Amino acid sequence: DNKKLAIAIDGPAAAGKSTVAKIVAKHLGYVYIDTGAMYRSLTYSVLKHKIDASNHTQVVNHLHKITIDIDPDQQVYLDQENVTDDIRSDVVTNNVSAVATIAQVREEMVLRQRKLAEKRGVVMDGRDIGTHVIPDAEVKIFLVASVKERAQRRHEENQQKGFHSDLEQIKSDIEQRDKMDSEREVSPLKKAADAIEIDTTSLSIENVADQILSIVQQKMGNDE
Ligand code: CDP
């Protein structure tokens, strides 16, 4: 029987992390963990309770009072309430990076994430998984794509859902979020020294998933 690995997938917004992470996890029979959903759930709750996000102590105290659970089919629960759709709203998307810059928020999230990754057999995606959450992950992938392509992907998702969508607005929102995520002091978005970078700009989802799976196979072979 093969040893179970930890696979870290990081990169900027809409690079394709969650889409390919799910495929890779399913293929390997691993658990997929979406850490972005955890930061989004906290942000949703902070907004709902009208907590001032610039008051770091209040935000951290609030985090200690809430539970965030993600079930195997990716339904997200905040204290038992299903918030799967709510956490993808524009208002959450435009506030999440500010909440995610708070050092004590990140400390607590990382504790929760490491607990989930303890038993290996996980594919975890986010911004700091390879650099900070699981620095000893056996496989580290850094997905990138041009901002034009990433904005186009989100735009198409919105249109498919029948939502109003403004391509230029999406592009500037993505650029602003990437900038905040990359420039924050605590565990910023950054490629780990030992991560493999894949530029997905002109690649299909299947192609990206296949590349990652072959990196995983190679790793398993080497360790035998
Ligand atoms: O799916 P999308 O790229 O829009 O974002 P996400 O993965 O849901 O993450 C939302 C936000 O949470 C990011 O823009 C980061 O500000 C924050 N985040 C983080 O700081 N660290 C992580 N490991 C995951 C997400």
Ligand code: CDP
């Ligand atoms: O998780 P992250 O924000 O990095 O991105 P995502 O939500 O997985 O992917 C964003 C969109 O890009 C999805 O609608 C995917 O279907 C699409 N995508 C693509 O068109 N080509 C790829 N190689 C990967 C994702």
